[in-house]
Amino acid sequence: MSSTQEANLTELPVKRPREEAVEENGGISVTMEESNGVAAAECISTIIPGWFSEISPMWPGEAHSLKVEKILFQGKSDYQNVIVFQSSTYGKVLVLDGVIQLTERDECAYHEMITHLPLCSIPNPKKVLVIGGGDGGVLREVSRHSSVEKIDICEIDKMVVDVSKQFFPKVAVGYDDPRVTLHIGDGVAFLKAVPDPAVIVDSSDPIGPAQELFEKPFFQSVAKSLRPGGVVCTQAESIWLHMHIIEDIVANCRQIFKGSVNYAWTSVPTYPSGVIGFMLCSTEGPAVDFKHPINPIDADCSHVNTKRPLKFYNSEMHSAAFCLPLFAKRVIESKAN
């Protein structure tokens, strides 16, 4: 093989974004269509024998690739393209619209942090609403909290739930908890029907079906639905890549939420730039100090309902997640005025 061919390959996803799906010699290349009014055509998901590469206008100029052992599932739901593959070193991988949502190797970091950051910050959480999170990983983590009596999950895309139950049993195990009720539908509409939960928003990026979950009206609906001292935790992108998005979210949340508004972040190797952030907010009422957890979960006993012990979260990591590098702290704290 000549280097000419090499050159063509790497430039393909950027230069020929609308190329039709091809399947030839075992190679598979999937091209996005318009979804939710967003031009998603440039979000290319390319699976070729050997490697999956994640390329998106959300992180221009870089791509993370995983070696593929076997493609296990490919489908197109009403909302997005869904792919599951066995990687050679990260276990099974779930990909939506060309973007890695979880790998078996590092999903612990994301699911444990997005769940326990809010739930360990309030005394005795009773009701929890999960928006998105169809894979069940957040449910698995919520179920470690014995005070919780009711867990509702509202996922817009049933294919995500089905695929997770089939291919990711250690993640979808969250659905086995009898406190869980699954609703397939729009999280924004559902929010209005369920009063006073703690809310966890486990969404994909703001390009695609999750776009609405990053906008002001959504945060206003969440704020209305929370009881006094209620909390919400939303997936809030990367400080290295998306400070402009984070800046807007923080500004909106400071207007809308009259309690605490804090940004936290953690390490997830297979997410772009290797980190993901969380926006944590509380309403007026009993004060919530997100940085100092008051409702610890016991690492040794917390696996009773979930079949595996915690891997990532502990109280130290909880507090550390709110410590921000100078460049991010300057921007986020400037929004406090």
Add this chain to the structure above:
Amino acid sequence: MSSTQEANLTELPVKRPREEAVEENGGISVTMEESNGVAAAECISTIIPGWFSEISPMWPGEAHSLKVEKILFQGKSDYQNVIVFQSSTYGKVLVLDGVIQLTERDECAYHEMITHLPLCSIPNPKKVLVIGGGDGGVLREVSRHSSVEKIDICEIDKMVVDVSKQFFPKVAVGYDDPRVTLHIGDGVAFLKAVPDPAVIVDSSDPIGPAQELFEKPFFQSVAKSLRPGGVVCTQAESIWLHMHIIEDIVANCRQIFKGSVNYAWTSVPTYPSGVIGFMLCSTEGPAVDFKHPINPIDADCSHVNTKRPLKFYNSEMHSAAFCLPLFAKRVIESKAN
């Protein structure tokens, strides 16, 4: 272009590791040779028009890629292959033996943390020895400390120094400090000649010229060279990828250093798994509490000698860096016995 060609490209670096360097149609593919007795042939550095991909047996099954605007420098020193390219979104990038050493966009995280974690943990550091770190980034950070009277740097590869001065003036600015003396040579030998410094080991990975810097005799030499209460900080890989290496380093250091032995980590997007760790040790003598810095540097005034303010480090980030996820904490603390 057919998908057959795509397939060939992505498999190339793994399946044909010893292919000769080719330059054709603007494409460049560089193949390692044996270096330092280590079979480095599998560490392939492939630069093709459009993208640079980082593939190594140190992180099998995954690769991070950056879009290349222009290749600025390619050379082969006595120790390693050296490449500098202009990336489309991470600024200029320095690559040694196929592995990204720094990018202009995120070098702040690595250089600020590896330097200020040790130097902010001791009162009034006077002498500092940097081993490796030929790019000058650690020097730039050390020079923020006004108590420091003498800074020695021992870099084995003069080409790294020259290339940094030519292409990374904001990093190599560290050499402008009149307190700095550059020694080109073996850090291990040099250590024996310079008594009682604080030591910062800014090395590449343990495959290649830096291998010795991860082994027990090196840590023994460092321990001997330190004054009572002296400190060392070494680059110590990723908790997500290299727990086996970290486990060995921690076990060795607990045997050798009679003061504090702590592991810290931070986010660096362009390093594999998005994180890098640091081993921090002190000798017998005045106790050093690495987790609680006693020698803060002022973010606003610290740019006097270095032309830019801090971007990443602050005292909160310092303490947070020692908080470890459960899976890493279990392994690292088990070595305390």
